[in-house]
Amino acid sequence: MDSASPADPHNMKRRGVLFVLSSPSGAGKSTIARMLLASEPELSLSVSATTRDIRKGEVDGRDYHFVSLERFREMVEERAFLEWAHVFDQRYGTPRAPVDALLAEGKDVLFDIDWQGAQQLHQIAGGDVVRVFILPPSMAELRRRLEGRATDVQEIIDRRMARADAEVSHWDGYDYVLVNDDVDACYAKVKTILAAERLKRSRQTGLIGFIRKLRTPAG
Ligand code: ADP
Ligand code: 5GP
Numbered sequence: 001m002d003s004a005s006p007a008d009p010h011n012m013k014r015r016g017v018l019f020v021l022s023s024p025s026g027a028g029k030s031t032i033a034r035m036l037l038a039s040e041p042e043l044s045l046s047v048s049a050t051t052r053d054i055r056k057g058e059v060d061g062r063d064y065h066f067v068s069l070e071r072f073r074e075m076v077e078e079r080a081f082l083e084w085a086h087v088f089d090q091r092y093g094t095p096r097a098p099v100d101a102l103l104a105e106g107k108d109v110l111f112d113i114d115w116q117g118a119q120q121l122h123q124i125a126g127g128d129v130v131r132v133f134i135l136p137p138s139m140a141e142l143r144r145r146l147e148g149r150a151t152d153v154q155e156i157i158d159r160r161m162a163r164a165d166a167e168v169s170h171w172d173g174y175d176y177v178l179v180n181d182d183v184d185a186c187y188a189k190v191k192t193i194l195a196a197e198r199l200k201r202s203r204q205t206g207l208i209g210f211i212r213k214l215r216t217p218a219g
Contacts, residue, residue, distance in 0.1 A: 013206035017108040017197050018099075018125050019043065020118045021190070023134035024164035026146035028180040032134065033112050035187045040194070043108045046099055049075060052090040055151045065095070083113070083120035088159060092117070108198070115170035122173075130197045132190060133174035137181045139164060 023029040037045055049065040051072050060066050067075070072091050075081060084093030094113060102109050111121065118131045136142035142164055146157045171177050176193050180186040201207065 013204075014198065015128055015203045015205055016103045016106065017194065017203070018111065018121060018129045019108055019194060019197075020111045020113060020121060020129060020131045021134065022112075022114055022118050022131070022167075022170075022174070023180070024136065024142060024167040025160040026142050026149065026164075027134050027136040028145065028183060028186070029112055029134050031183060032180070032187050032190055033110060035183075036190060036194070037110065039191070040108075042106075043110050043194070044102050046094050046102075046109050046111045046113075048092050048094055048113065049081075050090060050092045052088070052092075057151070082124065083117045085114060085116035085120070087114050087116075088156075088163065094121075108194070115167065115173055119173055127202060130176075130193065131174040132176045132178065132193060133171055134186065135168065135171070135177065135179045137179055 021029045021033055033045065037043060047061065047063070047065060049067050049072060051067060051069050052064075054060060054064075054066050058064065069091070072084075072093065075093065075095075076084060080095055080097070081093035082096045082099055084091060092113070094111060094117060099109055111117065113121070115133075118129075122129045122131065136145065139161070143157070143161055146152065146160055152160070178186055178189050197203070
């Protein structure tokens with residue numbers, strides 16, 4: 001999707017970035033996503049739909065669209081999802097329409113989705129997609145973070161831990177892999193990746209016109 005970028009002094013057109021953050025649950029991707037969204041006005045979050053229960057502190061429509069299994073199935077039938085997957089015996093999906101609208105507005109879009117979603121999105125949108133995987137420094141620290149977050153009962157924490165190894169095994173399906181030891185350092189790296197990806201020649205579709213003008217005798 002092409003759009004003029006307000007952050008660019010030459011107002012040159014560029015393709016929006018589909019920026020995927022994945023991690024085993026508890027490694028810190030939501031924390032980093034929140035920091036990124038607060039500092040990047042050109043980046044908007046894709047709010048997924050899920051059949052799982054709402055957690056304390058979550059807001060329907062902001063963190064997720066919390067829907068029934070029946071509604072989720074209807075949305076699948078209506079082809080309302082760009083991608084969807086089973087995660088922890090629940091269903092999670094990326095609504096298609098808001099992503100199209102954000103790209104048309106010239107925004108980059110942030111996706112907090114798992115490896116299955118990252119893979120599907122890459123199949124659909126190829127070079128527009130940037131996939132970043134966040135690892136915990138150790139599995140013991142991952143458990144400490146899940147327990148410290150205090151949003152899930154012990155049984156759910158155990159299930160998330162049991163799945164963590166399988167999640168980590170998909171590390172090679174990503175363009176960038178980071179260890180979230182110090183949250184500020186990891187966030188700085190994610191920001192650097194986004195900045196560099198925005199500058200890629202393949203995204204700077206306005207360059208051709210700019211160069212043509214630059215090379216005319218009066219340019
Ligand atoms: P995820 O979205 O990957 O499930 P969260 O962002 O919810 O994980 O982080 C899980 C918990 O770990 C939260 O309580 C968060 O504040 C904490 N956390 C995140 N990054 C770090 C870090 N680098 N060091 C210590 N705690 C962290
Ligand atoms: P949580 O229940 O902790 O919010 O999320 C569980 C997992 O589901 C996380 O790995 C998260 O990234 C993933 N997830 C959230 N939304 C989507 C989605 O729309 N599609 C896919 N494939 N995964 C998602």
